[in-house]
Amino acid sequence: MDKLCCYVLLLLSFLCFHLDLSWSLNTGCNQAVNSGGSPDPDKLEYHMGPVLASPLKLYIIWYGNWNQTHQDTIRDFLSSFSSPAPRPSVADWWSTVRLYTDQTGSNVTDSITLSGELGSTGTAIPCRFKYPKRFRHGYATGTAECNIAGEFFDTKLSHGPRLNRMSIQAVIKNAVTSQPKPLPLDPRNGYYLVLTSADIMVDEFCRAVCAFHYFTFPATVGVIVPYAWVGYSGTQCPGMCAYPFAWPMGVPPPPGGNGGSTVMRPPNGDIGVDGMISVIAHELAESATNPLVNAWYAGNNPTAPGEIADLCLGVYGSGGGGAYVGQVSTDAAGNGYNLNGIKGRRFMVQWVWDLVKKRCFGPNAKD
Ligand SMILES: *[C@@H]1O[C@H](CO)[C@@H](O)[C@H](O)[C@H]1NC(C)=O
Numbered sequence: 001m002d003k004l005c006c007y008v009l010l011l012l013s014f015l016c017f018h019l020d021l022s023w024s025l026n027t028g029c030n031q032a033v034n035s036g037g038s039p040d041p042d043k044l045e046y047h048m049g050p051v052l053a054s055p056l057k058l059y060i061i062w063y064g065n066w067n068q069t070h071q072d073t074i075r076d077f078l079s080s081f082s083s084p085a086p087r088p089s090v091a092d093w094w095s096t097v098r099l100y101t102d103q104t105g106s107n108v109t110d111s112i113t114l115s116g117e118l119g120s121t122g123t124a125i126p127c128r129f130k131y132p133k134r135f136r137h138g139y140a141t142g143t144a145e146c147n148i149a150g151e152f153f154d155t156k157l158s159h160g161p162r163l164n165r166m167s168i169q170a171v172i173k174n175a176v177t178s179q180p181k182p183l184p185l186d187p188r189n190g191y192y193l194v195l196t197s198a199d200i201m202v203d204e205f206c207r208a209v210c211a212f213h214y215f216t217f218p219a220t221v222g223v224i225v226p227y228a229w230v231g232y233s234g235t236q237c238p239g240m241c242a243y244p245f246a247w248p249m250g251v252p253p254p255p256g257g258n259g260g261s262t263v264m265r266p267p268n269g270d271i272g273v274d275g276m277i278s279v280i281a282h283e284l285a286e287s288a289t290n291p292l293v294n295a296w297y298a299g300n301n302p303t304a305p306g307e308i309a310d311l312c313l314g315v316y317g318s319g320g321g322g323a324y325v326g327q328v329s330t331d332a333a334g335n336g337y338n339l340n341g342i343k344g345r346r347f348m349v350q351w352v353w354d355l356v357k358k359r360c361f362g363p364n365a366k367d
């Protein structure tokens, strides 16, 4: 249930062990991490629950004051799941997640569409994007394509500047009930992504978690729908949640980690948002294969399961593991990436466990 609990700790425990650094963090962390190792992939089992096999409609709830440039990067990433792009693409990456089936034999869906975002003022803002797209090398001309039905901007902070697990569900409830134009409450296909901005605190954010996925309670939201929360870590804790573009304070950068001893530069110009992209992908992959926390996971404890992305924390390319991200690409400006997306975008996304190959895998693998 708690996703991505201290994935940096996993790397740190490696570092502490190998480099004998003293490191302490107050964590309420995942047992798998506390017990000093990653979850055991050999224990990955199917527990009879459903996977997300129906076409997924993503609804984004932007909570807080979001930077439009950052939103644009995230939208383009989410729009890349079901769109063609040069190999290795985001859609290619998702094909590893598709290998997982449920007891009806249905695979995880290949249809993921960004279906709506609405403003918390209740105002539908269907296609307001006429802003210049800013890339690393300056401003591109033209306007962003509009492929989003509407947006929910919870800029008035319906549940204040500090959220916890239950209030995140209340934020979803607010988004699906705010008049006059709520987000659709769609138990069949809906997937709700609550994204909190730099100025929002979330309990345990930056201490034990960077994000989590779960499902809503009927008592709070009315139905059971899968959702994830991911926080923007760029100002609060890039060293914890924006790996490999940032590294925890006091810990030396990874030796030889793609570019010598320097920390990798982000492909879309912002450490926080480029780090968040991989975290969003992590949560989506795990929701798809373990949406109700009773399908695919390793270990005996469903409240701290080792899910398909947990098993590959910190691995982004061949040879990756420990403090080495693996073989990834760099663009002309030296920014790291391993996947291509729409509109010429590039992203850096961790690998997930491949059920058939029985190892961590991504489409940029060399073998
Ligand atoms: C569905 O899952 C099975 C079992 O892992 C796999 O063999 C098959 O290739 C998957 N289908 C798709 C379209 O990914």
Ligand SMILES: *[C@@H]1O[C@H](CO)[C@@H](O)[C@H](O)[C@H]1NC(C)=O
Residues within 6 Å of the ligand: 067, 068, 069, 070, 269, 270
């Ligand atoms: C939005 O983010 C970009 C890229 O990180 C940054 O250059 C810009 O200053 C930010 N804009 C605001 C209004 O904070």
